[in-house]
Each structure stands twice: as C-alpha cells, then as structure tokens.
Amino acid sequence: MLFRSSEICSREGIRLGMVQGLGAADRVVIGLYDVGSRIYHKTTLEGPMEITSLAGNISRKDGAPYLHMHINVCDQQMHVLGGHLNECRISATAEIFIRSMAGEVGRRLDEAVTGLNLYQFD
Numbered sequence: 001m002l003f004r005s006s007e008i009c010s011r012e013g014i015r016l017g018m019v020q021g022l023g024a025a026d027r028v029v030i031g032l033y034d035v036g037s038r039i040y041h042k043t044t045l046e047g048p049m050e051i052t053s054l055a056g057n058i059s060r061k062d063g064a065p066y067l068h069m070h071i072n073v074c075d076q077q078m079h080v081l082g083g084h085l086n087e088c089r090i091s092a093t094a095e096i097f098i099r100s101m102a103g104e105v106g107r108r109l110d111e112a113v114t115g116l117n118l119y120q121f122d
Contacts, residue, residue, distance in 0.1 A: 008098060009058055009065035015104040017058040019069060023051045023094030028073055030083035038115040042086060049073040051094065052080065058098070061107040061117060 005019060026048060031040045056069030072082035108120040 005067055005069075005096070005098065006065045009067070012100070014058055014065065014098065014100045015060055016101045018099045018101070019054065019056040019058065019067065019096065020099075021051065021054040021094055021096035023054075023090060023096070024092040025049050025051055025073060025088050025094075026091040027087070027089040028071065028085070029087035030071060030073075030081065031086050032083050033116065035114055035116075040084070040086075043081070043083070045073065045075070045081065047075060048091065049075055051088075053082070054085070054094075054096065056085070059105045059107050059119065066107050066117065 008014070009017070026046065028045045028049060029042055030045070031042045033040050051071060051073055053072040054069060055071075056067055059066045059068070069085040070082060071085040071088065072080055074080045106120040106122075107117040110116055110118045
C-alpha cells in the first residue's frame with residue numbers, strides 16, 4: 001500500500017497532503033519507535049484484519065514523496081493493535097483518500113535528538 005500511495009503522489013504531483021482510509025488486510029507490519037534507544041520495534045500481523053483507521057501525511061524527502069502513516073487494525077477476536085505503518089497487504093479492499101494541499105514541506109534527519117526524519121520548515 002505504501003508503494004502505491006507514493007506512486008500516486010509522484011504521478012499526480014502531490015507534494016503535501018493528508019491520507020486517511022479503512023479497509024481489509026491480511027498482512028500488516030507495524031512499529032513503535034523508542035526514542036531513547038533509537039530502535040523501531042516491529043510486529044508482523046497476519047490473518048484476516050479490518051483496517052479500522054489509517055491516517056498519515058505526505059511531505060518530501062530527498063526530492064521524492066515521503067509518506068508517514070499510522071494504522072489501527074482489528075483481528076477476528078476484535079483485538080485492536082496500531083502503530084507506525086511499515087507494510088500493509090490489502091486483502092479484500094481499501095478505501096483510501098489522499099487530500100492534496102498547497103505548498104511543500106520537507107523532511108530532515110534529526111540525528112542529534114530523535115534519530116527521526118522530522119518536518120523541515122523553511
């Protein structure tokens with residue numbers, strides 16, 4: 001899903017925007033970033049899942065679209081997990097909206113404090 005969204009942003013010239021959606025997936029990799037250790041803790045979820053919430057933003061990094069998205073999914077027991085979206089394989093369908101906004105915001109690696117690619121406002 002991330003690849004397709006990035007591909008759409010490139011094709012449509014979207015340089016700044018918001019993403020939201022819902023749907024169904026059968027494989028999701030989510031993460032939690034520990035600022036203290038600078039380690040992403042990833043979890044792979046497999047099986048039938050509902051995407052109950054997908055939210056994110058679009059900016060630019062190194063001249064290309066940069067998507068930062070978070071996701072919540074629920075399994076067949078209605079247990080909900082969420083976090084930073086690393087990978088998502090859509091199963092039945094996904095209804096995703098990309099809202100383009102005027103302007104452009106870049107990203108820059110904050111090596112000193114967080115180790116994250118943060119907004120760069122000029």
